[in-house]
Amino acid sequence: MLTQNNTIDTYTNNNNTNNNDALIIPNHAMNTPMLFLSPNNNYHIDEITLGQYLFERLRQAGVKTIFGLPGDFNLVLLDNVYKVPGLQWCGNTNELNASYATDGYSRINPNKLGCLCTTFGVGELSAINGIAGSFSEHVGILHIVGTPSVSTRLKKLLVHHTLGNGDFDVFHKMAADISEYSVLLTDADIAAKEIDKCIRIAYIKQKPVYLGFPANLSSVTIPRSLLDIPLDMSLNTNNPAVENEIAKQSFDLICKTKNRIILADGCCIRHDVIKELNEIANITQFPIFVTPMGKSSLDEQNNPNFGGVYVGTMSSPDVKEFVENADLILSIGTILSDFSTGNFQYSYKTKNVIEFHSDYVKIKNAIFPDITMKYALQTLIQKLKNSKPVSINNAKIPIPQPIKTKSNLLSTSILRQEWVWEKLSHWFKAGDIIISETGTSAFGVLQTRFPKNCTSISQVLWGSVGYSMGSCLGASFARKDFFGGDAEAGSGRVIVFVGDGALQMTVQEISAIIKWGLKPYLFVMNNHGYTIDRILHSKNKHSKYRHETPNIAKIPPTYNDIQPWNIQKILPTFGAAEGEYENWKVELIGEFNEMLENPDFGIPNKLRLIEVLLPVMDGPVNLLRHVNTKNTAINNNS
Amino acid sequence: MLTQNNTIDTYTNNNNTNNNDALIIPNHAMNTPMLFLSPNNNYHIDEITLGQYLFERLRQAGVKTIFGLPGDFNLVLLDNVYKVPGLQWCGNTNELNASYATDGYSRINPNKLGCLCTTFGVGELSAINGIAGSFSEHVGILHIVGTPSVSTRLKKLLVHHTLGNGDFDVFHKMAADISEYSVLLTDADIAAKEIDKCIRIAYIKQKPVYLGFPANLSSVTIPRSLLDIPLDMSLNTNNPAVENEIAKQSFDLICKTKNRIILADGCCIRHDVIKELNEIANITQFPIFVTPMGKSSLDEQNNPNFGGVYVGTMSSPDVKEFVENADLILSIGTILSDFSTGNFQYSYKTKNVIEFHSDYVKIKNAIFPDITMKYALQTLIQKLKNSKPVSINNAKIPIPQPIKTKSNLLSTSILRQEWVWEKLSHWFKAGDIIISETGTSAFGVLQTRFPKNCTSISQVLWGSVGYSMGSCLGASFARKDFFGGDAEAGSGRVIVFVGDGALQMTVQEISAIIKWGLKPYLFVMNNHGYTIDRILHSKNKHSKYRHETPNIAKIPPTYNDIQPWNIQKILPTFGAAEGEYENWKVELIGEFNEMLENPDFGIPNKLRLIEVLLPVMDGPVNLLRHVNTKNTAINNNS
């Protein structure tokens, strides 16, 4: 039996408990002698430390980059990252940014998993807003927190990063509310099993899982052969009878109705049913719409049945009309939010709604609980295929088409968002990863149409400002880890749209982007402050500035002002070397067009920061239209 | 009766409930008609909105600057900040930084209170690490969170910044664990009372209080006359019999012992008993030591009885010896932490310990609960005064004196921390506010001796890296708000010591410092990464670099590396105007001395950033000595 510093006991110990409550600590824990071994322990060849086991398993689960920050309770654990071939440590500037990066990584990683490591108390709490975002938005991440050793906890020692009251559980308790599963390892005997369970749940549920890892457990050894047992990452199967019932009922409703539409929502992307979605769309030829979170689940430029983005009352009038007058809505990957339902004005006329949620199905008012969506959709597809001829769409109303902006704009006119988003639609390429920040950009991106295989990243429901820059780092890493090289071919670019206010929240994460030589496009939408709040709340006071060049001096000081930065200096300040980056600053329509039409600009061979100057009170068309509509819920600040 | 948008009801409503459970909502809440009034409502002159009431009360309680960020659930509330004369909105770059700033403000504000405003979910969670720090370190702050309206909550509407599961209580629940008191206002009838209660508790307990403020309540009106009732900010009084018992028992122990010392800890500063501490020190003439958190509670340069900083096993050997061999320890303002007790090696020999905690007293093993420290100390002072002659200190051991660094160092030698801290001792002036960051700086500052009336700010117990820059903003504001002007006289300077790693965590808050024309000294200790972690964990691997110039390339890559920044560019990037700031970069002893001896440099008439280049593996004397000591607890990573 090998025993390490402070360890509870080794896996090979006979004193096996079948105790599944990982918080209960076996009696022998306290009496293990502490042996101080030399730093490069030569473990028996059949053994592996628990710390290394954790990272080997993550690598097996398809994670290649780990995000986070060191701290004295996770240092020994982090040493193991360097022992696992194919695994790397990113290193972030702070924990909130790291959590955003992990979220972005998981969204792009084809294995749909990200991993964040922080230290007890100070580190984990700094990350908690990001984790809550991953929970809210269905993103699979494992959050590993290095904690004080089991004995420190038991003795309630006074230790830093605590509240000074001997309560070591408080942070874990907080995390539990925003995690699908959470555990603090205490018993080395079941630790390997717990680790596997955490990874599996994060993946299949696409939610955060919290794994507390006491400092003393990192170097406990367990049999290396445990690594040979394949991780079980299979989705839960459904009862075939229930699956058939769902398919039959759905099919019957389809046959009974005429103006049927498909509405693709966020869980299509997060729970990996894009293929199934597109197959259903193909077979049925129903008009198809996306919610803001569902954006990028299909080719929006070449699919003749694509009707646009449905955002409840914020939709363009023809989309609103079309969706709300449908007599059957087949909602796939449903996640509802006030944004995707337009501030609570969720107003389909029909009662015929079929909702495929990630883990349940709802047909009209009947709920089928605990259903794995992917398999239920596959059964529906079979049903649709076998039951030919499916009556195809026979509604006569034409599918909504995007509104064209006037093309006779003067190239010397100042840029406005109306033009920006219209023009960008044409600049996007198949495979691009398009990240938009909460603020006017999130609304603006909805005005664009994506080519095929794009991925949209936007925190539509959680809406934490500052998310985009961390996410950009994570997405860029995943692109590099899984889709190779530098995308010199000009596809698979990472493009972020961030407000000047949002930029200030997490700006330092650009430093990690530089450190790793990543080459996203950073579009900084500089409208001198928190424009979305100005538009939604102070619209009466400031609307006269809507068409003017940014001139913040005219507006009385408010909490929506921010300190003006020298945005062009950001990249060199964070260490970008001459020649490895490009700064742009555009204010006129002509300048913007010229930049986008420059073929060199389209090739992601450099890190590019593009400062787009915009009028203080300007916004994308959908947002301005929404604000001009009376009686909006936002106006009540509710 | 006036009723506003979405309000529950006004204070003047007859339907008064005596219900103290603010989460229970009166029945009439749901049926109030919504009236849309014009933006500049002319309330009855005797009435005031609840939003304005809140900020008027905070102003009365001695708060002049509010920190935080806007968000759609607090916009209406924040409009009220501008209506209160003498109150201003700072505006931060993100919520974590804002919480650090609030903490720093409260530490310097003579009224010992700070106020932070954030928005539901995303905002409040971003701040939670900072709030936990204020809890852990006894700092009085009110955290106001703008939440969705009462009716949105009751209907469990799908709304952004939620987890999408209808759970609106989760964030409040998290906050409760790190708050002395927390409440979500729901009943307008008792809201004013609740607000007063929150302010009082934050102040008298010197802990964070959480106040959830639903968006619809901001504009409910209540009688203006409520503002005339003085806020009760008086400390709780003690039972005189108990106070006398404490004084008598303490006095008796003092008389029975010989080698008595006073140990001043953090709550002296936080609970405002510095006057009492110094009086006791004066009367008794006992040798007096400070813990790291107690630093700055007395004049360390001119008090002949001052013996230095006691940090348990990390103390200088003579201090350790002196403290641990005392036969009576009179500990005032006790907060213990592993740092102030030297990693659990809390090893006084004597059992004669008297501990004055903020809200209880412990004499040997007896606990006197619920005691207001200030009054208990005043009674002890009376006892000491009346019972002359108090046998003064009669131990023969000389009080420890600071060790002098060799003065024959070459001015062309590279700087090392040993010299830096020694030299800074002489540069500090009475009244300076000295902030040190977790990392080597926090240890370094312990090596300095403070002139009188200095204030030390350092998160000794919580230890969240990045704290110092936010705190610097808050402290600078409080200095300006309460001690006037620009400190051109050269006293009352705000001086921060921040590691290059820590700087990266919260760097953008420098932008708020610039925006407000504040003029602290920002010493950036650039040792190319997380040196403290390198020293504590990787010491065997890297110790050979201890005496070398920073040359990170020689060290194999680890998680302790950071991206090198162009630190000299930071101020202009964040908008500092030419002539309003000064950049310094020092690497040699001579350069450092010359800078500090330059009289202009000593006058805080500009924002100054001083980059101090230091060897990668160098640290302050106490830290290096500690690491070289075998069997330290840190080495076990526990």
Ligand SMILES: Cc1ncc(C[n+]2csc(CCOP(=O)(O)OP(=O)(O)O)c2C)c(N)n1
């Ligand atoms: C962490 C966090 N804090 C505050 C908010 C509230 N909020 C929503 S949008 C916004 C302003 C965004 O401004 P900017 O990034 O400049 O974008 P713009 O609307 O000007 O395009 C704020 C502060 C939030 N959603 N998240």
Ligand SMILES: Cc1ncc(C[n+]2csc(CCOP(=O)(O)OP(=O)(O)O)c2C)c(N)n1
């Ligand atoms: C929020 C947070 N994250 C991580 C840590 C762990 N930690 C403690 S000290 C430190 C490194 C500080 O490095 P630096 O600021 O460069 O100071 P140095 O020790 O080099 O002087 C880290 C990462 C922490 N205490 N707080």
